[in-house]
Amino acid sequence: MSLTIDLSGRRAVVTGAGKGIGRAICLALAQAGADVFAVSRTESDLLSLAEDVREFGGQYGYLVAEVGSAASAEAIASAATEALGDVNILVNNAGIAQNNLAELVSEAEWDATFDTNVKGAFFCAQALGRQMLHRGFGRIINVTSQAGLVALREHAAYGASKAALELVTRVLAVEWAGRGVTVNAIAPTVILTPLGERVWGRPEQSEPMLAKIPVGRFGQPPEVAGAVVFLASDLSAMINGATLVIDGGYTAQ
Numbered sequence: 001m002s003l004t005i006d007l008s009g010r011r012a013v014v015t016g017a018g019k020g021i022g023r024a025i026c027l028a029l030a031q032a033g034a035d036v037f038a039v040s041r042t043e044s045d046l047l048s049l050a051e052d053v054r055e056f057g058g059q060y061g062y063l064v065a066e067v068g069s070a071a072s073a074e075a076i077a078s079a080a081t082e083a084l085g086d087v088n089i090l091v092n093n094a095g096i097a098q099n100n101l102a103e104l105v106s107e108a109e110w111d112a113t114f115d116t117n118v119k120g121a122f123f124c125a126q127a128l129g130r131q132m133l134h135r136g137f138g139r140i141i142n143v144t145s146q147a148g149l150v151a152l153r154e155h156a157a158y159g160a161s162k163a164a165l166e167l168v169t170r171v172l173a174v175e176w177a178g179r180g181v182t183v184n185a186i187a188p189t190v191i192l193t194p195l196g197e198r199v200w201g202r203p204e205q206s207e208p209m210l211a212k213i214p215v216g217r218f219g220q221p222p223e224v225a226g227a228v229v230f231l232a233s234d235l236s237a238m239i240n241g242a243t244l245v246i247d248g249g250y251t252a253q
Contacts, residue, residue, distance in 0.1 A: 005032050005229055005230065005235065006032065006033050006233075007032040007232060009033075010033070010034045010035070010089055011034065011085055011086065011088060011089065012088075012089035012090070012091065013039065013076065013089070013090050013091070013124070014029070014036065014037070014039065015067050015093050015120070015121075015124060016039070016040065017038035017040050017046070017049065017062075017093065018040030018041070019045055019195075020191070021093060021188070021224050021225070022038075022040070023221070024224065025093060025225045025228050026038050027053065027056075027225070028222065028226060028229045029089070029225075029228070029229060029232065031056050032229050033056075035058045035060070035084045036059075036061075037063070037083055037084050039062070039063050039065050040064065041065070041066060042064070046062040046064065050062065059084055061079070061083025061084055062083075063075070063076055066120075067094040067116055067121070067124065068116045068119060068120040069115070069119065070119075070123040070127075073120065073123035073126065076124060077128050077131065081131070087128050087131060088132060088137055089141075090124060090125060090129070090138070090139070090140045091228055093143045094121070095117045095143065095145075096112060096116045096117065098113055099199070100156075102154075109157055113158055113161050114157070114160075114164070117161035117164075118161050121142055122165075122168050125142075125183070128140075129176065129181060132180070133176060133181055136179060137180045138181035138182075139181070139236075140184070141183075141184055141185070141228050141231045141232065142165050142185045142186075143186055144166050144169070144185045144243065145187055146187050146188065146189045146245065146247045146250060146251060147159040147162055148165065148166050149163070149187055149245070166185060169183055169243070177240045177241070182236070182239065183241065184236070184239055184240065184243070185242070186224060187243050187245045188219055189219055189247035190206075190219065191220065191221055192218050192221075196218065206218075214249035214250070214252070216248075218248075219246055219247075219248065223246060231244065
């Protein structure tokens with residue numbers, strides 16, 4: 001077994017790719033040799049990402065799309081296949097967080113959170129997973145959250161959606177691994193993306209959370225991207241239905 005990660009010849013779809021964690025994942029996959037198809041709601045982000053990805057020499061394609069329905073998932077799968085060819089890596093990274101006290105969560109907030117974080121991810125896995133199953137090989141990585149494993153205040157909808165995606169990950173892993181497609185999740189703690197800075201930038205928010213993280217800091221997008229590249233590689237061939245928690249030890253306590 002080679003301990004060098006080389007994803008040359010593999011083609012990856014990454015949702016929520018325009019900023020933060022998604023952008024870092026695209027760049028890490030491209031650096032490892034994969035071709036990348038990026039999905040985001042903001043075209044300017046996708047165009048700037050194109051310049052960075054192509055520096056690594058691989059192919060790049062993109063689609064401006066919302067992730068939240070079976071129809072959008074089919075459109076993503078079709079566009080990615082047309083741009084790159086057969087896709088064998090999917091990273092379900094798109095997600096939204098509308099944090100609120102439980103007694104104040106609206107039905108609209110709940111539905112929007114589940115549409116993007118669970119329904120969109122499942123149907124992207126279904127649309128691209130069918131192709132992978134037909135060819136007998138694939139890697140699917142779902143980005144969940146520490147909030148799907150432990151209770152956090154003001155995270156009722158978000159935490160429930162990420163917990164649901166955790167279980168979806170396990171069901172797909174059980175059903176598909178025997179046909180060559182492994183499915184895993186990564187569960188980050190607070191990652192200092194622009195969104196993370198906005199939500200956790202105030203000391204009254206950040207200090208109580210930091211006190212619970214043994215390494216004493218929040219994460220950075222490349223630390224999540226590195227885990228994705230590992231799970232997309234042959235080094236992870238025996239890992240299936242697992243959640244790699246990237247939380248500095250928060251959930252170890």
